[in-house]
Amino acid sequence: MSILIKPIITEKVTEEAELFNRYGFVVARAANKIQIKKEIEATYGVNVLKVRTMVYGPKRKTKFTKSGVVAGKSNAYKKAFVQVAEGESIDFYNNL
Numbered sequence: 001m002s003i004l005i006k007p008i009i010t011e012k013v014t015e016e017a018e019l020f021n022r023y024g025f026v027v028a029r030a031a032n033k034i035q036i037k038k039e040i041e042a043t044y045g046v047n048v049l050k051v052r053t054m055v056y057g058p059k060r061k062t063k064f065t066k067s068g069v070v071a072g073k074s075n076a077y078k079k080a081f082v083q084v085a086e087g088e089s090i091d092f093y094n095n096l
Helices: 012-022 033-044
Strands: 004-008 022-027 048-056 060-065 068-074 076-084
Touching: 004 033, 012 022, 022 033, 033 048, 033 076
Parallel strands: none
Antiparallel strands: 004 022, 022 076, 048 076, 060 068
């Protein structure tokens, strides 16, 4: 099971990374903070000081179409924000 699914690259998270050395990731729902910390330290070779997690529930949507009412939902996911030690950074663009 892979714990890290993808990094979050938005304007807000990029600014947090530049100012406070905090990086965001979408992680597996079953992963806990200790597993996330170990995975990031092993993958990127940095020292993680703090891990904050949050679970987002699914968004439910209803469409009214000619054939009737169509209901659906998006998937639930978990975000993790990690703070890296001073002087260290994570480069997401080195593999491009």
